[in-house]
Amino acid sequence: xxxxxxxxxxxxxxxxxxxxxxxxxxxxxxxxxxxxxxxxxxxxxxxxxxxxxxxxxxxxxxxxxxxxxxxxxxxxxxxxxxxxxxxxxxxxxxxxxxxxxxxxxxxxxxxxxxxxxxxxxxxxxxxxxxxxxxxxxxxxxxxxxxxxxxxxxxxxxxxxxxxxxxxxxxxxxxxxxxxxxxxxxxxxxxxxxxxxxxxxxxxxxxxxxxxxxxxxxxxxxxxxxxxxxxxxxxxxxxxxxxxxxxxxxxxxxx
Amino acid sequence: xxxxxxxxxxxxxxxxxxxxxxxxxxxxxxxxxxxxxxxxxxxxxxxxxxxxxxxxxxxxxxxxxxxxxxxxxxxxxxxxxxxxxxxxxxxxxxxxxxxxxxxxxxxxxxxxxxxxxxxxxxxxxxxxxxxxxxxxxxxxxxxxxxxxxxxxxxxxxxxxxxxxxxxxxxxxxxxxxxxxxxxxxxxxxxxxxxxxxxxxxxxxxxxxxxxxxxxxxxxxxxxxxxxxxxxxxxxxxxxxxxxxxxxxxxxxxxxxxxxxxxxxxxxxxxxxxxxxxxxxxxxxxxxxxxxxxxxxxxxxxxxxxxxxxxxxxxxxxxxxxxxxxxxxxxxxxxxxxxx
Numbered sequence: 001x002x003x004x005x006x007x008x009x010x011x012x013x014x015x016x017x018x019x020x021x022x023x024x025x026x027x028x029x030x031x032x033x034x035x036x037x038x039x040x041x042x043x044x045x046x047x048x049x050x051x052x053x054x055x056x057x058x059x060x061x062x063x064x065x066x067x068x069x070x071x072x073x074x075x076x077x078x079x080x081x082x083x084x085x086x087x088x089x090x091x092x093x094x095x096x097x098x099x100x101x102x103x104x105x106x107x108x109x110x111x112x113x114x115x116x117x118x119x120x121x122x123x124x125x126x127x128x129x130x131x132x133x134x135x136x137x138x139x140x141x142x143x144x145x146x147x148x149x150x151x152x153x154x155x156x157x158x159x160x161x162x163x164x165x166x167x168x169x170x171x172x173x174x175x176x177x178x179x180x181x182x183x184x185x186x187x188x189x190x191x192x193x194x195x196x197x198x199x200x201x202x203x204x205x206x207x208x209x210x211x212x213x214x215x216x217x218x219x220x221x222x223x224x225x226x227x228x229x230x231x232x233x234x235x236x237x238x239x240x241x242x243x244x245x246x247x248x249x250x251x252x253x254x
Numbered sequence: 255x256x257x258x259x260x261x262x263x264x265x266x267x268x269x270x271x272x273x274x275x276x277x278x279x280x281x282x283x284x285x286x287x288x289x290x291x292x293x294x295x296x297x298x299x300x301x302x303x304x305x306x307x308x309x310x311x312x313x314x315x316x317x318x319x320x321x322x323x324x325x326x327x328x329x330x331x332x333x334x335x336x337x338x339x340x341x342x343x344x345x346x347x348x349x350x351x352x353x354x355x356x357x358x359x360x361x362x363x364x365x366x367x368x369x370x371x372x373x374x375x376x377x378x379x380x381x382x383x384x385x386x387x388x389x390x391x392x393x394x395x396x397x398x399x400x401x402x403x404x405x406x407x408x409x410x411x412x413x414x415x416x417x418x419x420x421x422x423x424x425x426x427x428x429x430x431x432x433x434x435x436x437x438x439x440x441x442x443x444x445x446x447x448x449x450x451x452x453x454x455x456x457x458x459x460x461x462x463x464x465x466x467x468x469x470x471x472x473x474x475x476x477x478x479x480x481x482x483x484x485x486x487x488x489x490x491x492x493x494x495x496x497x498x499x500x501x502x503x504x505x506x507x508x509x510x511x512x513x514x515x516x517x518x519x520x521x522x523x524x525x526x527x528x529x530x531x532x533x534x535x536x537x538x539x540x541x542x543x544x545x546x547x548x549x550x551x552x553x554x555x556x557x558x559x560x561x562x563x564x565x566x567x568x569x570x571x572x573x574x575x576x577x578x579x580x581x582x583x584x585x586x587x588x589x590x591x592x593x
Contacts, residue, residue, distance in 0.1 A: 129380070129382070129383060130383070130386065131382050131383055131385070131386060131426060131427055131430040131431075132427060135399070135400040135403075135425070135426050136400075140400070141386065141390075141398075141399055141400055141426055142398070142400035142401075144398075146386075146390075148378075148383075148386045148387035148389075148390045148391065149373065149377055149378070149387055149391065149508075150377045150378075150508075150509060151377060151378050151379060151383050182511075184511070233504065233508055234504055234507050234508065234511045234513075235504065237511065
């Protein structure tokens, strides 16, 4: 009966198509302007401290020659903490394989000591209904970052070629494709980002993505020959979990 | 019953709820689509915001048969879900737009409105979200719904239906809603078995079919333990004894990552089962006789096999009678209610 009442009420509203347009609110909502500064973050890919070049063949910590062809990942959320905690973004999708990328955020003026972020998407976003999300947005279906079969997102797409012969030459012969995802691969971290954001001014912050550290943190090693493919399935999840552990530690403020 | 009453009311209120100055435009107001419900069917589950209307199911049906959703424009949903086969395929594994075989046998779309989750592993929670999967899958339509929508939105008929049904231009949101809305109308429940069970027509089943029915429903076979209810499925996930090698489809484990779920697949509906072969998750059993023999023999010795699957005391005639009963589950009328 309650369902019937709901449907009838819905129909009564849905049946009308010519409601008067809603007047937009005046700029500023009629109140005073809220102080705001601009934070420009440059996400900079590196290899062992130097600029990353996707055409270079590097030697990984597993003593494998690697050619990196795709480094695409979500950071979610981006929360700056100082005088107060401010969420600069719920989620950003970054593709750093071609070089540094910039993102602009509005932040209230103040001093901020740290950035808390997640590599991947937290549960609520990971399990959102993508069909209701603007396809052009970072979380939309147009990004190619969604596993439709599992209704979950890829968190990171890390692809390229590798060679188990460190003395080899030319393009590495084997392909690797590690896609992290699932809630099991979500990783969070807090890094120091001392900075001041001033009203009406732009503050720059550089976040380094040290791709060489995707392969080791000095303890764990990502050996591509032991698992060159991972696409969210149970039998191939181990390299994705390791990559998640390593990659989150490879993201640091300059 | 509930659904049959509600939909006309929805339609009436949708029209009468308009202001008088809208009267001249009443033809632009969408109408509820009345889904004809068979005897014994529970109320049709309808998600808020995607109630069936004429424009929505009409658009959904047109999109279901539209090959422009696939890479190279060579496949539509109907390419693997044939109307004449109760919206299933004729081959073990369908061939995708890129020439690759799909992972699993394409199931019937009958009565998906009542499914709590989709795909044989249950990895997709709603019919609307399910639409996205075959469009994007490399071994199915190998397309991208965003790019497909960019093309399809210029179709004047689609644009009009999208505006009327969803009050927006045709986009991925509309495509997923409309196709799901159409699929929800594919209701099966007009078989001889239904006449026998729900209308008391004893003559609807032959003596052999009635014996098969008795065996099917008996504790001795336990078939109806999983294949019960209106849809002849409890939609649970079961390992029915197909021994898997390391590279085999892990089934439900693919979603849950739980080793105990390895080899489990959703219990399929048995409605129109005579039309939906080949059978099982991989289409590896060609005939209903093969399927009944598999269960009569208790499946293989898979250590994760469901305990309900066990050797049964069924002779050849018993098995034939069960097959005869299963053939009586075929609808007398088309599942497709959309003109």
